[in-house]
Amino acid sequence: MKLTFGLNCPSCGGRVDIKEGDKIAICPFCHTVSLVQGDDDVSVLAYRMRVNEKQAMATVHKWFKKGLKARDLKKVAKLVEVYSVYLPFWKYNSIGLGVICGYNYETHTDANGNTVREKVYKEKQVRKDYVWTRIACDAGDIGITHLRNTEGEVIPLPDDMPKYEATTSKDDAKLNAEQEIQKWILKEANIENVTFHREFVIPKGFVLLYYPVWIIRYDYKGKMYFLTIDGVTGRVLSGRAPGDPVWQSLAIGTGATVSGILTGLTPAGMEIDYRLGVTMFLLGLAIFAGAYYFFRYGSEIVEGDLPKPYRMGGKLKFGTLYVLGKQVRP
């Protein structure tokens, strides 16, 4: 069994240097031009880590104090582990082109002071650069599924930090990228009722990008939380932190009170203008819903692409027990 192949000139046998992703190779000895075939591998590259440990720690301490996290977090939290890894991402650069036709309804006031609702026909052309990224392995509980930043200093694959292996299919990623970019093009046109649309995604590059990320695990009262920091921009990408009952109670106290007052004043509002009354009532309802969610689920603060607690109800149903052997029918 042969596992390795030397890549040499098929004509003279001389050594030909081929970089990953090269399509054509020219033999430096006999100048034979060869087509590199058989493995349409994607280029692999990495961005240089720009954030050192000290800078990452400064971000952590700032993050502890920010938002509606436990008030004593900065004081009580103990860092358990601080390390950096390269996470793999599929990165698809493209030019998106689109022709989208349809109509919007627009309201305006005419010369006589009447409000008119009008159907306005639109035809839009979109031409825009799009960069799509998606993590190339299972996201686990890291909480990063796509990159916020797609600029960085490109370096060859380094050995200084652990690299997480890319385990998903590159062609699935390409397909997802194209489908999603098509949706972005359609959205860019900003037409409510679309009657005709055609989108084209012109690929400019597809790479497997290793992106540097800091992972910080910390202990808060016997429980372990974490956050991740972008190794290029230094921003927090995702994290979990304990909440605080004080914020939760203030949220429900003030939120329910404001919505209660708005509802209580709705009849009075109705007398002035029915639209005012309806707006007050709906606004109150929205405030109530928001305050309730924070009150109910605010005991843990979740940032990034982690499942949000109030959506978890549906997502947690994966636990259906079945014997795998029964599922497998070769």
Place this chain on the structure above:
Amino acid sequence: MVKLGFAMVTMNCPKCGAPFEYEPGMRFKKCDYCGTMIYIDKSRVMFYYVIPFSLSKQQAIQTFRRWAAGPKMEKGLENSKIKSIKPMFFPVYRFVRTVNGKEQVIIKPAKTTLLPGLTKLKVPPGDMKIFDASFNPGDAEIVKADLSMDTYMQALPGKEKEQEIVFFPIYEIRYEFQGKEYNVVMDASSGEVFTSYYPPRSSVPYLAIAGTTFILTAIGAAIGTMVHPTGWLVTLFGLIVGIGGGYYIAKKY
């Protein structure tokens, strides 16, 4: 049928015979001696990979307590008694196939199991290593595959490109809460927790306090504007109930 060989950590340059170390994910390698670019054809071999533990037992228990303190779980679940924590390397097959010119990744079970989460079939994130005799599993049990790769190979679509068995690290944690025993499985690389059942937290006390505050303040505002300004006192009372009651509920329930 495809006959598979096993890949070694050390491979040799086909031109000069010099050895080189293979690493997961490697497809091309330049020979350190003769400079030949070597292509590694993975279609006829089966690779053994392992993802090392990145959470210690202590960290896993702390991660469990964080999970158990989540807003969906019954109050106090984080203080459950840990009955056992078992580290394991659990196997899963990962096939890379070329189907109609496209690369397709197919994950298949290598072991029948009733453990929660492991029926989801995925390769958790991690820094893969070659699994060979030099790998030290510590006190973790290496779970043996009981489903054979050959069975799958015959039925899979397309042409083989790569196949591997990946052993990923998990902890099975058994805990006791109010006299009953439950279990979770934790991916010991990223800390994701899987479970089939846990005691849930009721939303009733939360809804009750939110609803009471809303009704009191609404009535107060209505009376205050339409009947007599003293109605606003009811609103004020509602606010106090909301904050005070809310604090109590958030702490206790």
